[in-house]
Amino acid sequence: xxxxxxxxxxxxxxxxxxxxxxxxxxxxxxxxxxxxxxxxxxxxxxxxxxxxxxxxxxxxxxxxxxxxxxxxxxxxxxxxxxxxxxxxxxxxxxxxxxxxxxxxxxxxxxxxxxxxxxxxxxxxxxxxxxxxxxxxxxxxxxxxxxxxxxxxxxxxxxxxxxxxxxxxxxxxxxxx
Numbered sequence: 001x002x003x004x005x006x007x008x009x010x011x012x013x014x015x016x017x018x019x020x021x022x023x024x025x026x027x028x029x030x031x032x033x034x035x036x037x038x039x040x041x042x043x044x045x046x047x048x049x050x051x052x053x054x055x056x057x058x059x060x061x062x063x064x065x066x067x068x069x070x071x072x073x074x075x076x077x078x079x080x081x082x083x084x085x086x087x088x089x090x091x092x093x094x095x096x097x098x099x100x101x102x103x104x105x106x107x108x109x110x111x112x113x114x115x116x117x118x119x120x121x122x123x124x125x126x127x128x129x130x131x132x133x134x135x136x137x138x139x140x141x142x143x144x145x146x147x148x149x150x151x152x153x154x155x156x157x158x159x160x161x162x163x164x165x166x167x168x169x170x171x172x173x174x175x176x
Contacts, residue, residue, distance in 0.1 A: 064126040
């Protein structure tokens with residue numbers, strides 16, 4: 001409450017009125033912006049740390065973690081799960097293959113599809129990063145009680161499941 005008053009005190013009366021009337025976004029209450037701001041800051045700091053200590057960026061880490069869970073999946077599955085377009089994922093996979101983090105094999109039953117798996121080096125990288133990733137999550141959520149953490153996860157999963165209400169599968173996801 002005190003933070004809200006301090007924030008509002010810094011806003012002009014006209015801005016406060018426009019926010020109340022829905023003419024301007026209240027970025028402290030607009031959920032798509034809050035999720036985006038959190039994700040951007042988490043991704044930027046993770047990329048910086050993971051790149052420095054493990055030689056992978058956040059996109060590569062997301063792919064490594066998904067391949068550890070689902071070995072042999074196609075790029076389309078990676079795109080679907082992490083929400084990235086095919087082009088950036090394909091380029092990232094090509095770079096990861098050159099660095100011997102993943103293997104990409106043509107599916108013998110469908111020459112247009114590829115099976116992607118971690119190499120031993122990719123698995124080792126995953127195993128090194130995961131401890132840091134889980135510690136970052138623990139520290140992020142430390143401001144919440146265990147029951148609040150569980151509630152947050154359930155609510156985020158529900159929101160994730162409702163993305164179809166705002167994301168047209170034929171249109172690219174524009175974030176907010």
